[in-house]
Amino acid sequence: MLNKNVNNTLDxxxxxxxxxxxNISTPTSSRKIHIREQKGQFQQLRTGMNSxxxxxFFLLPFISFDGRQAILFDLSQQQFIFxxxxxxxxxxxxxxxxxxxxxxLLFFVTVFWGRVWCGYLCPQTAxxxxxxxxxxxxEGNRNKRYALDKAPWGSDKLKKRVLKHTAWGxxxxxxxxxxxxxxxxxxxxxxxxxxxxxxxxxxxWVWFFAICTYLNAGWMREQMCLHCCPYARFQSAMFDANxxxxxxxAARGESRGPRKRNEASAxxxxxxxxxxxxxxxxxxxxxxxLQYECINCGACVxxxxxxxxxxxxxxxLISYTSENTLAxxxxxxYESYKFLAYGIAALIMISxxxxxxxxxxxxxxxxxxxxxxxxxxxxxxxxxxxxTLKIRNKTxxxxxYRIYVSGNSAYRLMGEVDLKIHPGEQLDYxxxxxxxxxxxxxxxxxITFTVAEQHNYSQASQESSFxxxx
Ligand code: SF4
Ligand code: SF4
Numbered sequence: 061m062l063n064k065n066v067n068n069t070l071d072x073x074x075x076x077x078x079x080x081x082x083n084i085s086t087p088t089s090s091r092k093i094h095i096r097e098q099k100g101q102f103q104q105l106r107t108g109m110n111s112x113x114x115x116x117f118f119l120l121p122f123i124s125f126d127g128r129q130a131i132l133f134d135l136s137q138q139q140f141i142f143x144x145x146x147x148x149x150x151x152x153x154x155x156x157x158x159x160x161x162x163x164x165l166l167f168f169v170t171v172f173w174g175r176v177w178c179g180y181l182c183p184q185t186a187x188x189x190x191x192x193x194x195x196x197x198x199e200g201n202r203n204k205r206y207a208l209d210k211a212p213w214g215s216d217k218l219k220k221r222v223l224k225h226t227a228w229g230x231x232x233x234x235x236x237x238x239x240x241x242x243x244x245x246x247x248x249x250x251x252x253x254x255x256x257x258x259x260x261x262x263x264x265w266v267w268f269f270a271i272c273t274y275l276n277a278g279w280m281r282e283q284m285c286l287h288c289c290p291y292a293r294f295q296s297a298m299f300d301a302n303x304x305x306x307x308x309x310a311a312r313g314e315s316r317g318p319r320k321r322n323e324a325s326a327x328x329x330x331x332x333x334x335x336x337x338x339x340x341x342x343x344x345x346x347x348x349x350l351q352y353e354c355i356n357c358g359a360c361v362x363x364x365x366x367x368x369x370x371x372x373x374x375x376x377l378i379s380y381t382s383e384n385t386l387a388x389x390x391x392x393x394y395e396s397y398k399f400l401a402y403g404i405a406a407l408i409m410i411s412x413x414x415x416x417x418x419x420x421x422x423x424x425x426x427x428x429x430x431x432x433x434x435x436x437x438x439x440x441x442x443x444x445x446x447x448t449l450k451i452r453n454k455t456x457x458x459x460x461y462r463i464y465v466s467g468n469s470a471y472r473l474m475g476e477v478d479l480k481i482h483p484g485e486q487l488d489y490x491x492x493x494x495x496x497x498x499x500x501x502x503x504x505x506x507i508t509f510t511v512a513e514q515h516n517y518s519q520a521s522q523e524s525s526f527x528x529x530x
Pocket of ligand 2: 308313316329330331332333334335336337347363364365367377378
């Protein structure tokens with residue numbers, strides 16, 4: 061699909077002459093990319109979405125629910141707390157379904173809108189643009205940054221570089237804390253890290269993620285998208301002729317060439333200003349056709365529309381469009397079998413999650429029989445069986461429970477049947493069940509233990525066997 065698209069674009073462009081074909085597969089030269097800052101409709105949208113996501117990333121760990129951090133992967137207690145719901149390792153199938161559903165939703169969106177995830181929502185893109193923004197404020201625009209790279213070391217260059225790397229380092233350290241705040245209580249974490257009183261392992265993990273952030277967003281940038289991200293490699297398999305990707309209208313743009321404003325020209329609409337390349341975070345020339353390096357960020361769309369406006373040409377020489385639309389075939393997107401298949405798969409996954417959550421129980425009960433003896437006969441001609449009930453309170457509050465036993469006879473529980481269990485605690489509670497042998501049907505009888513939460517409807521039951529000398 062990708063190659064077909066490239067070829068299609070090239071075919072029409074070649075007919076219109078003058079399209080450089082030398083850099084289709086190797087768009088990113090070894091030269092460091094300094095992108096030109098671009099304003100416009102899509103950059104506003106991207107900045108807004110990135111800002112919202114970055115703000116959520118830092119603020120979510122500070123939200124409390126029921127007196128506890130609302131979202132917390134508590135590794136020491138082996139529990140995941142999400143707004144009052146606690147998931148234990150045995151509930152992690154729910155998390156697995158959430159990840160699978162998210163993957164199918166991503167595929168679903170990709171079939172329709174291409175790699176919008178990469179351009180608008182991916183943390184790599186968000187943090188890279190934050191780092192570029194800082195770099196631009198300190199070192200100046202794109203031309204000044206290239207000039208500074210070439211300039212010999214002096215006090216001005218040293219000052220700017222120290223300032224830039226300090227700012228990048230500070231953002232990286234905050235990001236490291238932001239990430240670890242999902243695993244340890246956030247409020248104490250920031251204080252402990254910045255007062256150097258955090259434990260060795262917490263400090264080590266914060267610095268590990270800080271260094272990763274600094275290297276990814278400061279140095280690797282587009283290299284992560286080009287060489288490390290698997291999604292970049294397989295996303296083209298999800299595209300079809302109705303997928304909207306950032307596309308250059310070669311039939312309209314070629315032959316390209318510079319000209320003066322307000323001057324009649326026999327050339328195509330591309331004035332060869334090169335702005336679409338200068339603003340591209342992956343350094344590609346979208347005029348060469350669809351390339352896997354394109355993250356659909358729309359910077360070139362804004363840049364080209366700005367040029368089109370200056371020359372009083374129609375906008376959208378570069379636009380979010382599909383192969384079919386460009387070819388004048390307006391096939392509805394929902395006729396795409398991939399769109400339907402991913403949509404149905406995502407719906408099924410979401411339904412499975414809903415059912416799983418609905419059926420989830422806040423009480424975990426396991427019944428273990430006493431292995432020492434099948435039964436005991438008492439002096440007053442009754443039969444006793446012993447069990448251990450393993451009861452876990454999966455909530456974040458202390459709860460009161462009552463134990464019941466039922467079956468084909470009048471079973472009676474010896475001892476205390478009302479229990480108090482603390483949040484997250486698993487209680488191993490030994491119980492003895494007594495019955496009259498003459499009322500039992502057979503040597504092995506089915507009985508059911510039920511643990512019910514008092515003042516609530518939650519309960520858990522498990523079957524076991526009651527043995528008697530018959
Ligand atoms: S080609 Fe355009 S949309 Fe694609 S990454 Fe470059 S600037 Fe963004
Ligand atoms: S920004 Fe538009 S006009 Fe300028 S080179 Fe790119 S496609 Fe041509």
